[in-house]
Amino acid sequence: LHLHLSITMNNVSVITMFFLSGFNETVSHRFVLFFLSLLCYCIICLLNVSLIVIIILDSNLHESMYILLCVFCMNALYGTAGFFPKFLWDLLSDVHLISYYGCLIQTQVIYSFVCGELSILALMAYDRYVAICQPLKYHSIMSKQRVIRFACFLWFTTFCIVAVNTFLTSRLKLCSPYLSRLFCVNWSIVQLACFPAQTIVNGIFANITIIIYLLHGVFIVWSYMYIIQTCVKSIENRAKFMQTCVPHLVSLFTFVVAILTDVISMRLGSKELPRTLQNFIALEFLVIPPIMNPLIYGFKLTKIRKKLYSVMWQHYQSVNLF
DSSP states (O other), X not given: OHHHHEEEETTEEEEOEEEEGGGGGGGXXXXXXXXXXXXXXXXXXXXXHXXXXXXXXXXXXXXXXXXXXXXXXXXXXXXXXXXXXXXXXXXXXXXXXXXXXXXXXXXXXXXXXXXXXXXXXXXXXXXXXXXXXXXXXXXXHSOHHHHHHHHHHHHHHHHHHHHHHHHHHHTOOBSOOEXXXXXXXXXXXXXXXXXXXXXXXXXXXXXXXXXXXXXXXXXXXXXXXXXXXHHTTOHHHHHHIIIIIHHHHHHHHHHHHHHHHHHHHHHHXXXXXXXXXXXXXXXXXXXXXXXXXXXXXXXXXXXXXXHHHHHHHHHHHHHHHO
């Protein structure tokens, strides 16, 4: 096995494959876990694709808030596609390997999904701020074309920032092919570096990236301070807040809690936690938000809920005809 994992060159191991040791605890229950994971992935795809199709096909939903929701669902499909197919394959495999470049690609996809999620949430917060605090300027500031450009720019910027982190990781000389995870993340790869001095640049840029996305969080909090201040003065705005802002806040809270638990678990290196619990914590942000978000928005936003009921009723009538 080790012959396939690394090649010795100038007394330094050049890693060509990684062994995902996080799967060691799944062997005895792998078929049950495979079925549950496949079911979970199918639900994620069904819910997010349904919402995307409904928004695209219904011209009444071609507003900035629904366009951003569509982008949100697309990002969820992108992120989970970087994890679930490989994860499902590994559950049925006896050897849990991933190629070096495959690992870097998975890292790029998952990190850009996470950072992209926060960027979209920040743009959604700004959309709600303009809608409630500056309603007369809303259609001029948040036009469909401008929202699409904003969303594309933010996602492309996020992809580039994460790509720099991934490139810096690819420069490291690694001394071990064993990742104690179910999937690849930069932090786990950097920990395998032979020379700690090599990781200084990685640490600096990683901290810059964290600061950038913490500022996204600060912007969201700032937006909602003004939104709440405005809503207190008006019954109409309070109703708008409950209908359009509460789903956004629930999504934000779910996402932040899922990410923070994983980051804290990684950074503190909680060895005393059972491996099963560590695996569950690591998977939260790839499972819970992609399922919860379309459900929250689908049932809370009136236009989408009515459209869903309409589609279901038409389907029911067509079935009865036969």
